[in-house]
Amino acid sequence: MDAYFKTEDMAVGYNGKILIHDINIEIEKGKILTLIGPNGAGKSTILKSITRQIPMIHGAVYIDHFEISKWSLKDMAKSMAVVLTERIRPELMSCAEVVAMGRYPYTNMIGKLTEKDKKIVLESLERVHALELASQDFLTLSDGQKQRVLLARAICQEPEVIVLDEPTAYLDVRHKIELLDILREMAKEKKITVIMSLHEIDLATKISDYLICVKGDQIAAFGPPEEVLKKDTIEKLYEIKKGSYNLYFGSVELTKPEGEPQIFVVAGGGYGIPCYRALQKRQIPFATGILYENDIDCQVAKDLSEHVITAPAFEPMKEDRFDAAAALLLQCKTVIDAGTPMGEFNQLNSKLLQLAKERNIPVLTDLSSIADGDGRK
Amino acid sequence: MEREKEMESQKETNSKLNFSDLSRFTVVILILVALLAWGLVLNVNIGSVSIPGKEIFGMIWNAVRYGIKNLFSGGKYLQELNNTINATTESQIIFGIRMPRMLLAAVLGGALAVSGFLLQTFFRNPIAGPFVLGISSGAKMVVGFTLIFLTRYIGHVGAGTLIIAAFGGSLIITSIVLLFSQRVKNMSMLLVIGIMVGYICSAATDFLITFANDHDILNLTSWSMGTFSGASWGNVKTALLLCIPGLIAAWLLSKPMGAYALGEGYAQSMGINIKPFRVILILLSSLLSSCVTALAGPISFVGIAVPHITRTLLKNAKPALVIPSSFICGAVFCVFCDLIARTVFAPTELAIGTVTSIFGAPIVIYIMVKRRKSQEE
Numbered sequence: 001m002d003a004y005f006k007t008e009d010m011a012v013g014y015n016g017k018i019l020i021h022d023i024n025i026e027i028e029k030g031k032i033l034t035l036i037g038p039n040g041a042g043k044s045t046i047l048k049s050i051t052r053q054i055p056m057i058h059g060a061v062y063i064d065h066f067e068i069s070k071w072s073l074k075d076m077a078k079s080m081a082v083v084l085t086e087r088i089r090p091e092l093m094s095c096a097e098v099v100a101m102g103r104y105p106y107t108n109m110i111g112k113l114t115e116k117d118k119k120i121v122l123e124s125l126e127r128v129h130a131l132e133l134a135s136q137d138f139l140t141l142s143d144g145q146k147q148r149v150l151l152a153r154a155i156c157q158e159p160e161v162i163v164l165d166e167p168t169a170y171l172d173v174r175h176k177i178e179l180l181d182i183l184r185e186m187a188k189e190k191k192i193t194v195i196m197s198l199h200e201i202d203l204a205t206k207i208s209d210y211l212i213c214v215k216g217d218q219i220a221a222f223g224p225p226e227e228v229l230k231k232d233t234i235e236k237l238y239e240i241k242k243g244s245y246n247l248y249f250g251s252v253e254l255t256k257p258e259g260e261p262q263i264f265v266v267a268g269g270g271y272g273i274p275c276y277r278a279l280q281k282r283q284i285p286f287a288t289g290i291l292y293e294n295d296i297d298c299q300v301a302k303d304l305s306e307h308v309i310t311a312p313a314f315e316p317m318k319e320d321r322f323d324a325a326a327a328l329l330l331q332c333k334t335v336i337d338a339g340t341p342m343g344e345f346n347q348l349n350s351k352l353l354q355l356a357k358e359r360n361i362p363v364l365t366d367l368s369s370i371a372d373g374d375g376r377k
Numbered sequence: 378m379e380r381e382k383e384m385e386s387q388k389e390t391n392s393k394l395n396f397s398d399l400s401r402f403t404v405v406i407l408i409l410v411a412l413l414a415w416g417l418v419l420n421v422n423i424g425s426v427s428i429p430g431k432e433i434f435g436m437i438w439n440a441v442r443y444g445i446k447n448l449f450s451g452g453k454y455l456q457e458l459n460n461t462i463n464a465t466t467e468s469q470i471i472f473g474i475r476m477p478r479m480l481l482a483a484v485l486g487g488a489l490a491v492s493g494f495l496l497q498t499f500f501r502n503p504i505a506g507p508f509v510l511g512i513s514s515g516a517k518m519v520v521g522f523t524l525i526f527l528t529r530y531i532g533h534v535g536a537g538t539l540i541i542a543a544f545g546g547s548l549i550i551t552s553i554v555l556l557f558s559q560r561v562k563n564m565s566m567l568l569v570i571g572i573m574v575g576y577i578c579s580a581a582t583d584f585l586i587t588f589a590n591d592h593d594i595l596n597l598t599s600w601s602m603g604t605f606s607g608a609s610w611g612n613v614k615t616a617l618l619l620c621i622p623g624l625i626a627a628w629l630l631s632k633p634m635g636a637y638a639l640g641e642g643y644a645q646s647m648g649i650n651i652k653p654f655r656v657i658l659i660l661l662s663s664l665l666s667s668c669v670t671a672l673a674g675p676i677s678f679v680g681i682a683v684p685h686i687t688r689t690l691l692k693n694a695k696p697a698l699v700i701p702s703s704f705i706c707g708a709v710f711c712v713f714c715d716l717i718a719r720t721v722f723a724p725t726e727l728a729i730g731t732v733t734s735i736f737g738a739p740i741v742i743y744i745m746v747k748r749r750k751s752q753e754e
Contacts, residue, residue, distance in 0.1 A: 051646060053642055053645060053646075057401075067462070072648075073645065073648045073649065073650055074648035075648075077646060077647050077648035080646070081646060082642065082646040084640070084642045084643065084646075086640050086642055088638075088639050088640045089501070089644065090638045090639055090694070091503065091638070091688070091694045092688060092692065092693055092694040093638065093694060094395065094396075096395060096396060097396070097695075098392040098639070100396075101635065101636055101639060101647065102647070104632070104636050104647035104648060104649075105631070105647060105648045109629070109632065110631065110632055111631070111632035111635060111697070113396070115387050115390070118387075118391065118394060118396070119390055122390050122393060122394060125394075131393065134393060134394050134395055135394070135395035145402070150619060152645075157647070183483045189670055196585070246595065283492075
């Protein structure tokens with residue numbers, strides 16, 4: 001691997017006290033590297049050390065085989081730009097002027113913009129789709145717009161590497177997607193290497209070529225997302241003891257209700273998920289089945305219930321699954337029909353509903369009549 | 378053809394970015410210069426002895442003529458020059474009292490405004506100024522100390538000594554305020570601390586005055602209120618020698634100052650070496666304000682009000698434009714305030730600080746209210 005950006009035995013911290021040590025990262029040009037990890041893990045500290053905002057305690061950072069601590073700040077400004085978390089309040093500055101600040105390392109003594117500089121300012125604004133904001137006062141912008149303008153400023157600096165500290169922090173979903181799309185484009189087209197920290201693990205796995213998990217005093221893992229993220233990586237990284245994080249969907253489930261199941265949900269094909277979540281909200285422990293292992297209901301059910309009857313995918317359900325489900329169902333006071341269409345491959349489920357009717361267990365189709373449970377322990 | 382196309386695209390870039398052109402700046406400067414000229418004429422004209430305008434112009438014209446001739450002929454016209462100046466009581470009043478006084482007011486007013494602007498840049502807060510942060514009071518304390526104790530041993534204390542004393546006092550108080558500013562991130566708190574420090578210094582000064590000999594206080598009391606009344610040509614020369622280089626140095630720093638408005642993190646990432654930059658800002662600001670304190674005593678609110686007026690007039694906060702405009706605007710402000718101080722209750726003279734406070738303090742209140750509003754939004 002031809003490492004374009006590289007850290008070597010980097011140790012970072014404040015006032016000479018080491019927080020995280022032995023950071024060894026190597027990535028190629030034009031890749032996106034994302035730091036994830038719990039609050040206070042030291043993501044910002046690592047980024048600040050890379051950008052030389054705080055002195056590095058040990059080790060070195062290389063860009064294209066040059067050790068950056070040997071560069072002058074001005075030279076460094078020409079190859080590395082930043083988007084920071086600190087909120088800025090420049091008075092009476094238009095967006096174009098904020099972006100034009102990015103030309104700082106290139107302009108003369110008094111900062112006069114040449115025509116070429118102006119063209120680059122224009123292009124940078126266009127790249128983040130913010131050209132229409134050019135003459136607006138920066139302070140009047142929304143958070144999403146501000147972030148885009150600040151990214152334009154970084155782009156305007158024409159760097160090889162852009163470092164962003166939680167660029168999506170104040171943004172709503174739409175603006176998050178927009179911002180990350182721009183970064184992806186930049187990495188691909190302009191071969192800009194992106195190093196950033198993100199809070200949203202789901203977005204991080206989707207945008208990044210490499211992930212770093214920061215936890216404790218060392219890097220917990222470094223590599224492509226599919227290598228780094230195993231089933232319970234996230235739970236371990238963030239020390240999630242209650243609740244769960246679904247890696248494939250990036251969805252969070254809250255703590256599962258505990259106790260003997262009171263309600264049996266007959267589900268499948270995604271019809272069960274709203275039911276499960278509604279029951280979790282009311283803290284009612286439930287059982288559910290029969291779900292194929294590749295059913296999306298199954299993913300959520302397992303996070304929210306101890307009693308999930310599953311069947312192997314791609315083959316008809318076997319009778320023993322029915323027996324297991326029936327045994328659970330008969331323990332419950334109520335059955336919910338989530339509304340899953342019944343067909344040839346899940347006929348055992350319609351048999352379950354029939355069984356409930358025969359035994360006079362009420363079968364509900366909605367949850368409005370169900371009161372809160374006491375499954376919170 | 379090619380060239381035309383290029384011009385066209387340049388025009389398009391400019392119109393899209395809507396960068397503020399220099400026409401507004403030029404207009405503002407012209408208006409300010411005209412006001413200054415008018416103020417200077419009024420100042421020479423009005424007073425306890427009123428002198429007809431025609432006579433004044435005649436005298437000034439002669440003086441300037443002989444002055445220039447004298448300069449190029451190597452001292453041949455010195456006699457004529459002195460004759461013009463000493464011809465009548467009127468001419469003596471004009472050349473000996475009113476001219477140096479108004480010139481001193483103009484130069485020191487400008488210096489105070491620029492000093493305030495530098496502090497505002499440093500703290501990234503429009504309400505910072507040498508007076509509210511207690512810096513002027515600190516300078517006053519040390520100057521008072523010097524005046525009382527040195528006059529006993531030396532007899533006459535020169536302007537240079539006073540400036541050095543004021544400079545020392547400014548630096549001491551600035552470092553105290555800076556020490557606190559690292560602890561309190563809140564700007565209003567910093568302001569409160571500055572005002573309190575200012576009170577402590579004033580108390581110390583009062584203490585000194587209480588226990589000093591009457592003879593020592595004589596020249597102290599009028600000075601400690603702030604006044605241009607003692608102005609001499611020597612003072613004007615000293616003020617020009619210090620303030621003009623200070624002004625130029627400040628202007629040469631306008632590029633990093635503009636970038637610094639985006640915050641330290643961004644400024645550093647663009648290639649600014651933060652620490653020396655901050656030190657130079659403080660030194661320059663202290664130099665300018667201590668020059669004022671030493672030569673005219675503490676003058677309040679000019680440092681805040683004038684840069685604010687200037688920014689509002691320019692509709693821009695670019696240091697390269699604000700610094701020269703502030704200087705001239707400060708000159709105008711002080712020349713008119715001195716005129717009011719001198720004439721409104723003649724023959725009783727008001728302290729210059731009384732007049733500047735009346736006009737300056739409301740502006741400070743306005744800025745604070747406006748800022749609070751925009752923060753709540």
